[in-house]
Amino acid sequence: MELITKAPKGTRDIIPGESEKWTMVENVMANEAELNGFSEIRTPVFEHTELFLRSVGDTTDVVEKQMYTFEDKGGRSITLRPEGTAGAVRAMLENGMPNNGYPIKLYYKTSCYRYEKPQAGRLRELHQFGVEMFGAAEPVADAQVIMLGMSIFERLGLKDDVQLAINSIGCPTCRAEYHKALKTYFTEHKEELCETCNSRLERNPMRILDCKSPICGALAKNAPKITEYLCDDCAAHFEKVKSLLTEVGIEFTVDPGLVRGLDYYTRTVFEFPSSRFGYALGGGGRYDGLVEEIGGKPTPALGFGLGFDHIMLALKEAGTEFPTESKCDLYIASMGEAAQLKAFKLVGELHRSGVAADCDLCGRGLKAQMKYADKVGARYTIVLGDNEIESGKAELKNMKTGEKKKISIGEDFLDAYLTETTAQDDLAF
Numbered sequence: 307m308e309l310i311t312k313a314p315k316g317t318r319d320i321i322p323g324e325s326e327k328w329t330m331v332e333n334v335m336a337n338e339a340e341l342n343g344f345s346e347i348r349t350p351v352f353e354h355t356e357l358f359l360r361s362v363g364d365t366t367d368v369v370e371k372q373m374y375t376f377e378d379k380g381g382r383s384i385t386l387r388p389e390g391t392a393g394a395v396r397a398m399l400e401n402g403m404p405n406n407g408y409p410i411k412l413y414y415k416t417s418c419y420r421y422e423k424p425q426a427g428r429l430r431e432l433h434q435f436g437v438e439m440f441g442a443a444e445p446v447a448d449a450q451v452i453m454l455g456m457s458i459f460e461r462l463g464l465k466d467d468v469q470l471a472i473n474s475i476g477c478p479t480c481r482a483e484y485h486k487a488l489k490t491y492f493t494e495h496k497e498e499l500c501e502t503c504n505s506r507l508e509r510n511p512m513r514i515l516d517c518k519s520p521i522c523g524a525l526a527k528n529a530p531k532i533t534e535y536l537c538d539d540c541a542a543h544f545e546k547v548k549s550l551l552t553e554v555g556i557e558f559t560v561d562p563g564l565v566r567g568l569d570y571y572t573r574t575v576f577e578f579p580s581s582r583f584g585y586a587l588g589g590g591g592r593y594d595g596l597v598e599e600i601g602g603k604p605t606p607a608l609g610f611g612l613g614f615d616h617i618m619l620a621l622k623e624a625g626t627e628f629p630t631e632s633k634c635d636l637y638i639a640s641m642g643e644a645a646q647l648k649a650f651k652l653v654g655e656l657h658r659s660g661v662a663a664d665c666d667l668c669g670r671g672l673k674a675q676m677k678y679a680d681k682v683g684a685r686y687t688i689v690l691g692d693n694e695i696e697s698g699k700a701e702l703k704n705m706k707t708g709e710k711k712k713i714s715i716g717e718d719f720l721d722a723y724l725t726e727t728t729a730q731d732d733l734a735f
């Protein structure tokens with residue numbers, strides 16, 4: 307029985323009390339993205355495995371160890387998305403979005419799946435907010451995407467807790483020279499490198515700069531810097547991005563250790579680390595080579611992903627207060643069958659007008675009903691009994707002030723209710 311009453315390792319439920327906060331934060335992100343001209347895209351939770359082999363690359367840890375890959379009943383290899391970008395690129399191409407012109411700006415709120423080691427306490431289902439922009443090669447696009455990320459943190463009240471680290475990793479041309487320099491440098495220290503980095507030395511020396519092992523980390527500190535190997539175009543692009551960020555007052559540090567190990571990444575890479583919380587809240591960069599890799603025409607592209615789970619944790623640690631609003635405007639208590647039917651009908655009428663209302667669903671006595679109304683924070687209550695049904699009038703009680711008013715429960719109930727209460731101001735539409 308344990309199996310069916312326990313969620314799988316690395317997953318968790320977002321339950322009422324928490325889910326409202328998630329929605330609020332998602333709305334802030336989505337709203338900020340929309341201010342910047344991004345539109346929401348929703349892609350399937352699983353894709354053909356081939357898509358991720360192409361995009362995430364088969365030399366990264368994600369593919370080597372962490373993908374949720376399985377064969378479906380038709381014998382196809384299917385993978386639960388480990389990140390959001392590949393699906394967005396695939397969908398952008400498949401739906402012919404480039405036909406409507408560039409730039410294409412997409413955002414998404416998704417869950418991603420990685421088979422992380424359970425002892426590390428890491429999540430296997432992660433939540434991510436991401437944006438992708440296609441068809442914009444100019445440095446101003448990089449600056450806008452970075453600024454969007456910073457605006458989100460500002461609106462979440464995390465401005466002082468999140469920093470911006472940026473770097474440029476050049477283009478395939480200038481990176482070839484850099485790879486050579488790195489190989490030469492690390493080969494001299496081959497014995498000291500960890501086992502993983504030893505295998506990276508041939509395939510992808512830049513990934514050694516990413517290694518979490520302290521020895522490799524120390525070696526990486528003295529390694530040649532990519533910024534010294536940038537070609538003229540890449541150097542000019544990087545300078546422009548930095549000056550644009552400075553123009554809009556966004557502070558940043560250049561972190562030469564900030565790299566992406568895959569060939570399709572180009573030029574700007576960035577991260578949103580937090581010295582206060584000790585973990586990064588997201589990151590992104592340019593990936594001008596990816597669309598072509600997935601089968602489209604060469605298309606400049608860039609984006610970022612924010613780790614939703616980390617951001618919610620950061621907000622909790624920061625003691626962020628979320629507004630708590632009652633979800634019940636009116637609770638109609640009732641005694642007797644006729645009153646119960648009336649309460650049911652009035653509640654339905656309120657719902658159709660967009661007013662949050664509730665009545666008894668558990669066959670409780672009046673006292674228990676009022677206790678429930680209190681628990682859900684109803685702003686107003688009405689008690690219906692035989693007298694009220696007969697006279698067509700009931701007492702509307704303002705639960706905050708204790709003030710009571712007679713109100714019609716007949717044909718004109720809705721008008722009377724809206725006139726007497728503040729519900730009118732809260733109507734969403």
Ligand SMILES: [Zn+2]
Pocket residue numbers: 476477478479480481536537538539540541
């Ligand atoms: Zn270059």
Ligand SMILES: [Zn+2]
Pocket residue numbers: 499500501502503514517518519522
């Ligand atoms: Zn290493």
